[in-house]
Amino acid sequence: MTESGRRPRADARRNRERLLTEADAVFRAEGTNASLESIARRAGVAIGTLYAHFPNRRALLLALLRQRNEALFERGADLLDQPGAAAALTAWVHAVIAHAAAYQGLAAMLTEGVDDEASELHQSCVQMTDIGDQLIARARAAGALRREATGADIFALMNAAAWIAEQMSVDQAGRLVALAMAGLLAPSS
Amino acid sequence: MTESGRRPRADARRNRERLLTEADAVFRAEGTNASLESIARRAGVAIGTLYAHFPNRRALLLALLRQRNEALFERGADLLDQPGAAAALTAWVHAVIAHAAAYQGLAAMLTEGVDDEASELHQSCVQMTDIGDQLIARARAAGALRREATGADIFALMNAAAWIAEQMSVDQAGRLVALAMAGLLAPSS
DNA sequence: ACACAACTTGAGGTCGCCTCAGGATAGAGT
DNA sequence: ACTCTATCCTGAGGCGACCTCAAGTTGTGT
DSSP, X not given: OOOSSSOOOHHHHHHHHHHHHHHHHHHHHHOTTSOHHHHHHHTTSOHXXXXXXXXXXXXXXXXXXXXXXXXXXXXXXXXXXXXXHHHHHHXXXXXXHHHHTSSTTHXXXXXXXXXXXXXXXXXXXXXXXXXXXXXXXXXXXXTOBSSOOOHHHHHHHHHHHHHHHHHTOHHHHHHHXXXXXXXXXXXXX | OOOSSSOOOHHHHHHHHHHHHHHHHXXXXXXXXXXHHHHHHHTTSOHHHHHHHOSSHHHHHHHHHHHHHHHHHHHHHHHHHSSOHHHHHHHHHHHHHHHHTSSTTHHHHHHHSOSOTTSHHHHHHXXXXXXXXXXXXXXXXXXXXXXXXXXHHHHHHHHHXXXXXXXXXXXXXXXXXXXXXXXXXXXXX
16 A cells, blocks of 8 residues: 555556456446455455455445546536536436446445545535536526525435436436426426 | 244244334334344344244334334325325325335335335335325326326335435435425426 | 565454254143 | 143354454565
8 A cells, every 4th residue: 555655566556456347347246235355356366455455345436436536527517618507407417327326336335424524535525516506506597497406406316316226227217307307497498 | 923823922922022122223223234133132032033033134124114104005095085186295205205214224125125026015115106196196187297207206206315315314305305396296286 | 686665365353144953931731 | 730732932153244464475676
């Protein structure tokens, strides 16, 4: 681990990569509660090595999410520049849902550690809420909103939809989102 | 155990009661993933006895829910007889959410075994969907619906809201429901 | 080639799940 | 009151997962 200062040793970097690769595969296949020991085994590494790189399951998950999150936030920034305030808002919701449906149990895992203000995860959520707020403000300015709503509402909707997608079906999640967005967006425009 | 035929032995009935009482307390305090061994311990009973009465965690949970479910279905029947189709639908959604928010993790546990067509749990879900269907049909007949929706949609909304209530807050869940119901119900009436 | 920091290893402690052979006893029958 | 047996309870023990850490191995700068 070491961290700041020198470059990590080559074997350490390789192991880290390998662990992330296998973790992604296993989490996709079995959900976020999959056995960490099986991940280590598949990566051809002892369990202690996994823990040396990632102190806990959340840390492993977080490392997997970091890149994806960056891509997501870029998407959010793009949407803020696009015309069509209502469409942009809808697109944002769908983008986040797709993001959160990667692994079975991700939604639960994510919302668990959000209270910890210091965590990187918390930052991500704040950022998502912010983007939601901005998109809403823009939609409101365009007269496209039927009722009051906040970024937190949008964030909740996205979480709920991701959860439904996991538990029931993606189709059912889509219907839920359609229902909620119908409640939010004005009929015209 | 045993089942049909004779009456269970008095000590068996006492243990069963005690187990249910403690299970309720522990599940409320720690969520549905609490240790079954701790429940047995608190009930003053060996772990084997717990498993003799309830073959698995789900069975224990189900026994806890049975009474509550009956009350819920009665409520649904009542609502079908009441005037105010739209209000009845909304009341139903809120009743189910309160029901599903009893223990942390209940929503997840419930939606896990729904596919098993033979399970009592599946029956409950079918029943809930049915009630939703009927309430919707009535609301549609009253011209109170803005868009198409099914009992399954209502069921999904309730699940999602229960989930949000667990993960975020009851208040946030309420806002989600309001959003979705606004999309479903017509402005007037 | 050497030395040392960086990294890896895997046995082992802890805990929860679940089973099942054997022991205990409630309560019916006499 | 006393059997006797179906019913019920017990808890050790196997399993798998989590996580730690003392000891061993290896990459890398000099």
